[in-house]
Amino acid sequence: MAPYNVKETESLLVCVACGTQFPTSNPSAVKTCFICDDPRQYIPPPQQSFTTLTSLRSKHKNTFTPFPDDPSFISVITTPKLAIGQRAILIKTAAGNILWDCLTLIDEETIAEIKEKHGGLHGIVISHPHYYSTQVEWADAFDCPVYLAVEDKQWLARSSDKQVFLDKGKTETAIKIGGVDTGIKAIKLGGHFPGSLVLLYQSRLLIADTLMTTPSALSNFTVNALSEPRSRPKGINTYAFMWSIPNYIPLSADEVIRMWNILKEYDFTSTHGAFEWQNVEGVDVKGRVLESMQIQTKYMGYGEHPFLHTLF
Template sequence: MSLPICVTCGVQYSSPRDDCPICEDPRQYVPVEGQQWTSLEALRTGHKNAIRDEGALVGIGTEPRFAIGQRALLVPHSDGNVLWDCVSLLDDETEREIDSRGGLHAIAISHPHYYSTMVEWAHRFDCPVWLHSDDRAWAMREDPKLRFWSGETHDLGDGLTLIRCGGHFAGGTVLHRAGDLLAGDIVQVIPDRAWVSFMYSFPNFIPLGESEIRSIEAALEPFAFERIYGAWWGTVIPRDGKGIVQRSAQRYVDALNGNLP
C-alpha cells in the first residue's frame, strides 16, 4: 500500500489524512501553498540518494533536496552499521550499497523531524529503531520495530551511546562515539564551524531558554569529543568540538541576557 509522506517534513504516516501534526507544531510549518503529500513510490521516480564520504563516516542524502534536506550517517557497529538519523527515500540502489557495507544493526534518530520513513528502513534491514520515549507521541506509524528508550543515556554497544539532550524536542538525542558527536540539529553546526547554536524552532526563529541551554551543556559534559557532525552535507566541525559547545552555550546565554557587545 502506498502510504502518504509529508512533502514539507518528509515523515511517513500510516494512513491518508489531511493534516501533518509535525508541521502544524510551532517548531515546523505548513507552507503557504498548504499541506502537500507524496509517497515513497513517487519519490523513487524523481529522486536518488547520494552516498559518499562525510568526514570519517559515510553520508546518505537525497537529491534533488527533499523536505528538510538532512542527510543520514552510517556509523560502524561491529560487522555492520548503525544508521544515524534517516531520510525518506529508500530505493534499490541505497539498499544494495548499505548491504555491501554490512547492513544495519540499528537505526537511531535525533528527533521527530527526521523520523521520515523509519519503519520502511527498519523492516528492509530487519533492525530496531531507537527513539527516546519523551518523543513517543510524534511517531506517526506504530510498529514493533520501534524501541523507545528512557532516561538520559542508552548504550548501543561497541562504544556508541545515545544521549538525551532535550532542547529542540523533549527527547532530543545525540549519538556519541570515541572522538565524535553526531548531533543532528539538536546542536546546530553553523557556517563558520567555530560555533554551534541551539533553537526551539529553526524555521520560525524561536530560541531556547537559558535552562534548556544549560541542560544540553550538562548532558554533554561527561563525554569527550573533537568532531561534531551536523545534520546536512558538509556540516562537520573537525576539532575542539567540546570547547566549541561550551563557548557557544555561554555566548547564547549572554545573547539571551543582552550581554553581547
C-alpha cells in the same frame, strides 16, 4: 516474517514538507501533518500537500559519501533535496552497522547498496521527530530495531514492534547489536524536543540539529585576505541552541545550561550536523560548544549569569 516488499507500502501518504509517512493512502484521511502543524515546524506555501514513495522513487536517489578522513562514517543524502533535506549517517562498527537519523527515500537501490557494499544495517537511532520520516520502512527492509526517545513518542505517525524506546530520564544508552556493544552511545540532551538525542562514537559527536551548527562555525579565521596569520575573533559562535530552527525561536538559558551539564561529561573532538557541510573538527570543539552556549546566554539578557564564568 515475510521479506520486505518495496511496493507494498509505496502508496502511503508522505508529507512533502517534512517527509513523514502516514499509515494510509486515502487523501481524505490525512488533511494535515501534525508534525508540521507544531510551532517548531512549518508548512511551505501555498498549502499542505502529500506525495508517495512511488512518486519520490521516480524523481530522487540516495547517494553515499564516506567522510574524507574516516570511511567508517558514510553520509547518505537524497538528491535532489527532499523535504527537510537532512542526511543520515551510516556508522560501520566491528559489531555491525548503525544508521544515525533517517531519510524518507528508501528504494531497491538503497537497500542493495547497504546490504551488498556495506554489510547491511543492524539498527537505527533517530535524533528527533522531524527526521522520523519512513523509519518503519527502513526497520522492515533491514529487519532491525529503531531507537527513539520515549519522550517524543507522541510524534509517531506509524508504529512498529521494531521501535525501541529509550527510557524517560535515562541520559545515556549503549547501542548494542545482538548483545554486543558497538561502542556507540546515544545521549539524550533534550532542548529542541524533550527527547532530542546526539550520538557519540570514536570521539565524533553526531548532533543533527540538537546543537545547530552556525555558518560561522566553518569560517576560516586562521588567516586574513593576504594569507597572514590571525586569531579567531572573540564572541563568534559555532552553535545555536534552538527550540525551533526554521522559526528562529531559541531555547531558554536554563535549558541550554541543563544541556551543558549533561554534555560536559563526554569527550569529543568533532561534531557532525544534519547537513553535509556541518562538520566541525578540532581539539577545541568541546570548548566551542561551551563558548557558544555562553554567547547565547549573554545575548538573551543574562549578562550577569554565573554560567558565563564556567570554564572548560
